[in-house]
Amino acid sequence: MLKTTQEIPLIKLEINDDNDITNEVYSDESLTDLKEIEFEMIAPVDFTDKRKVEIYKGINEIDERLAVIKQKVEELNTEIDNLTCHADGLDYTIAVASGIIAGAIDILYVGDFSLERGKEWSNDKVNNFVKDLAKKKGYEGDDLKGAIRYLERYGTPSDSVTAEFGGGLQHHLRDFAHHPTPVGLIFSLLTQFTSMSYGTNTLGDFQVVPVKNKSFIGKNFPEKIIFGLVYWFLHMASDMAGSSNNPGKGTGLPGPILSLVKELSSLPIFKNSKTIQELRVNISKLFNGTLLAKRDENGKIMRDSNGKLLTERFDLRAEMGVAHEIGRQAIPVVVNEALVRGFYFLRRLIQQLKEKDSIKDIEWKKTLPFKNRTIVRMMTIASGTFTAIDLADAGIQAVIKSGGFNPATLGNFILRVNFVGVGRFAIAVSSDLTMGIKKSKKENERMRLRGEGLQLLNAKVFYKEADMWIVAESTNKAIEEVYGMMEKAAEEFVDAWGEIRGGSEKRRKYIEKIKEKDSDFSKELLDLINWG
Numbered sequence: 001m002l003k004t005t006q007e008i009p010l011i012k013l014e015i016n017d018d019n020d021i022t023n024e025v026y027s028d029e030s031l032t033d034l035k036e037i038e039f040e041m042i043a044p045v046d047f048t049d050k051r052k053v054e055i056y057k058g059i060n061e062i063d064e065r066l067a068v069i070k071q072k073v074e075e076l077n078t079e080i081d082n083l084t085c086h087a088d089g090l091d092y093t094i095a096v097a098s099g100i101i102a103g104a105i106d107i108l109y110v111g112d113f114s115l116e117r118g119k120e121w122s123n124d125k126v127n128n129f130v131k132d133l134a135k136k137k138g139y140e141g142d143d144l145k146g147a148i149r150y151l152e153r154y155g156t157p158s159d160s161v162t163a164e165f166g167g168g169l170q171h172h173l174r175d176f177a178h179h180p181t182p183v184g185l186i187f188s189l190l191t192q193f194t195s196m197s198y199g200t201n202t203l204g205d206f207q208v209v210p211v212k213n214k215s216f217i218g219k220n221f222p223e224k225i226i227f228g229l230v231y232w233f234l235h236m237a238s239d240m241a242g243s244s245n246n247p248g249k250g251t252g253l254p255g256p257i258l259s260l261v262k263e264l265s266s267l268p269i270f271k272n273s274k275t276i277q278e279l280r281v282n283i284s285k286l287f288n289g290t291l292l293a294k295r296d297e298n299g300k301i302m303r304d305s306n307g308k309l310l311t312e313r314f315d316l317r318a319e320m321g322v323a324h325e326i327g328r329q330a331i332p333v334v335v336n337e338a339l340v341r342g343f344y345f346l347r348r349l350i351q352q353l354k355e356k357d358s359i360k361d362i363e364w365k366k367t368l369p370f371k372n373r374t375i376v377r378m379m380t381i382a383s384g385t386f387t388a389i390d391l392a393d394a395g396i397q398a399v400i401k402s403g404g405f406n407p408a409t410l411g412n413f414i415l416r417v418n419f420v421g422v423g424r425f426a427i428a429v430s431s432d433l434t435m436g437i438k439k440s441k442k443e444n445e446r447m448r449l450r451g452e453g454l455q456l457l458n459a460k461v462f463y464k465e466a467d468m469w470i471v472a473e474s475t476n477k478a479i480e481e482v483y484g485m486m487e488k489a490a491e492e493f494v495d496a497w498g499e500i501r502g503g504s505e506k507r508r509k510y511i512e513k514i515k516e517k518d519s520d521f522s523k524e525l526l527d528l529i530n531w532g
Contacts, residue, residue, distance in 0.1 A: 055467045062460045069453045076446045083439035085377040094343045095378040099385025102336035106386070106418050107393050110328050113415045115312070118321025126317055130241045137234070144241060151238035154231045156188065158197045160213035165199050172239060172253050173287045175199040179259035180236045180316060188232040192217060192224035199266075204280030206266040240316050254287055255319030289313035329420040332386065337424075340382045341369035373435045380428040387425040390418045 087095075127144050134147035141147065158165075158177040165171035172178040176187040176199045187198045195217055201207045211217065216231060218224030240253045254262065262283055270276035285291035289311030293301040302310045312318075348367040356362050369375045394416035402409040 051470055052467065055463050055470075058463050059460060062456045062463070066453055066456055069449050069456075073446055073449050073453075076442050076449070080439055080442050080446065082371070083373050083435050083442065085373045087374045087377050090347075091344070091374070091378055092381060095340055095381040096385050098336050098339040098343075099382040100389065101339065102332040102382070102386040102421075103389030103393070105332040105335055106329075106390050106421070110332060110418065111416075112397075112412075113325050113329070113417075113419075115318065115321055115325065118323075118325040119317055120321075121324045122317040122320035125320065126241050130237055133234070133237050148238050148241055148243065151234050152243075154234035154238070155216045156232060156235045157191055157195070157211040157213060157216045157227075158188075160211055161197045161209045164207075164209045165197075166202060169288045170284060171199075173258070173262060173284065174201075176263065177232070178236075178239065178253060179263070180240065180253050181256050181259050183263055184236075184259065185229065185232060189224070189228040192228040200262070200280075204265055204277065204283075205271060206268070252313065252315035252317055255314075255316040257319055258283065258287060258314065286314045326420060329418045332418070333383075333420050333424050336382050336386050336421075337379070340378050341375065344369040344375050344378060373432070373439070376428065376431045376435060380425070380432045383421065383425040383428045387418075387421050390421055 130151065131139075131142070131144060131147045134150045137150070139147055139150040141150075156177060158171075158175045161175070162168065162171045165174040175197060177184055177191055177197065179187075191197055191211065195211050195214060197209045197211055199207060199209075216227050218227045236253060242252055261279070264270075265276050265280050265283065282291060289309075290301065292312035292314060294310040294312075296302050304310055345367055349362075352362045352367060353359075394413050397416050398409050398413035399405065401412045
């Protein structure tokens with residue numbers, strides 16, 4: 001096995017025995033970025049043997065697939081680690097403590113959900129907004145009634161068909177141009193170009209009615225835009241605070257939520273739906289105040305000391321009041337969130353500072369209190385603790401306020417529950433369970449990939465064994481060829497030796513004849529044959 005260290009721009013080749021072969025392109029090694037790469041030396045392949053070629057291709061395909069599997073497994077390991085809860089005892093302790101603190105804030109500050117308190121707040125905001133807007137348009141007084149009367153001169157053509165849309169108590173709900181929403185603006189502009197008013201009839205079905213008074217219909221394109229946009233906005237401002245005859249009270253305008261529900265319920269696809277028909281009726285009752293009105297034992301609406309019906313209109317000011325009360329309920333939830341996430345961040349940051357030599361080396365992703373199982377589990381515990389305290393307090397306060405267990409207890413309990421906290425707890429539990437399911441799926445996928453990798457390794461072993469048998473077969477053939485060559489050489493040696501001996505015998509016979517004639521010469525010749 002060899003190791004290479006690739007540098008930019010310096011390249012080195014390192015051998016395992018610590019000997020270095022250096023090819024320096026640039027002498028400044030401080031500018032190099034080292035990346036160690038390991039590779040396996042592969043024996044040369046005999047491409048004339050088709051079997052060897054097939055084995056070589058098979059092993060290469062397996063190695064490529066194993067590399068892909070390794071990368072996927074590493075990615076899965078990272079995801080599984082992120083989906084694993086690494087919280088310890090201190091994390092859980094802080095989560096519980098944070099939930100207790102948030103619960104205390106909810107008990108001592110938030111208290112009951114009060115629509116009356118919310119409407120009081122929203123009335124003040126709306127009244128001040130109307131007066132400030134009137135002053136910006138030239139109103140010089142300081143009372144709400146005068147401000148509303150001043151803004152009422154910015155009329156709208158839809159007011160001329162009030163009766164067609166249910167009269168004074170309902171036309172702001174049924175006439176879509178009186179909805180303080182983008183849809184209301186669209187219908188206001190549409191009225192300018194069509195001289196028609198759009199909304200619903202008493203049954204809640206969509207209807208189109210011709211405008212009777214066209215004094216607020218523009219005569220040209222710029223006027224239509226001014227009447228449809230600017231005048232519409234100023235008219236909405238005058239209506240949201242009631243009327244000049246009943247400032248601060250009155251019917252007002254429907255809020256965005258009620259407007260949206262009313263608009264959707266008028267779609268033709270819901271025309272024959274009994275459920276939607278009941279919804280239309282309840283929307284009207286909610287807007288005129290009879291749905292939430294205080295009733296006696298017989299179900300009749302109660303009256304105050306002045307004989308006025310105790311109705312509770314749910315208009316724009318009521319929606320603003322609900323939003324205000326929900327905002328109050330959100331305070332302990334936000335505090336709980338901030339405490340837990342803040343602790344998580346600070347603790348992980350301190351751990352990183354201890355582990356790293358420099359701030360530049362900090363892995364900020366590991367410090368962020370988002371999108372990991374640990375912070376989700378901590379928030380589940382913190383929000384669960386808060387919700388448990390909130391529900392316990394709601395139950396106790398409901399029993400005390402109701403004087404025991406009676407029909408009013410449930411209502412008082414509901415008004416005391418922090419539904420923002422309950423919703424946050426539900427989201428935390430859902431997120432925790434979802435991450436657990438994802439982790440299980442990722443682990444199963446990792447097991448499948450590892451199983452596939454094991455099978456590929458077995459296949460690689462089989463390829464190696466096949467290659468070994470081919471090598472063994474080649475070795476056996478080589479040995480047989482050597483034996484054949486040795487046998488042939490031995491035969492040739494025997495033949496040559498026979499020829500040599502035959503020649504020697506002939507020479508000896510000649511020497512014997514020479515000896516008879518010249519003994520000294522024959523002796524020298526014999527020595528020459530024997531010893532060269």
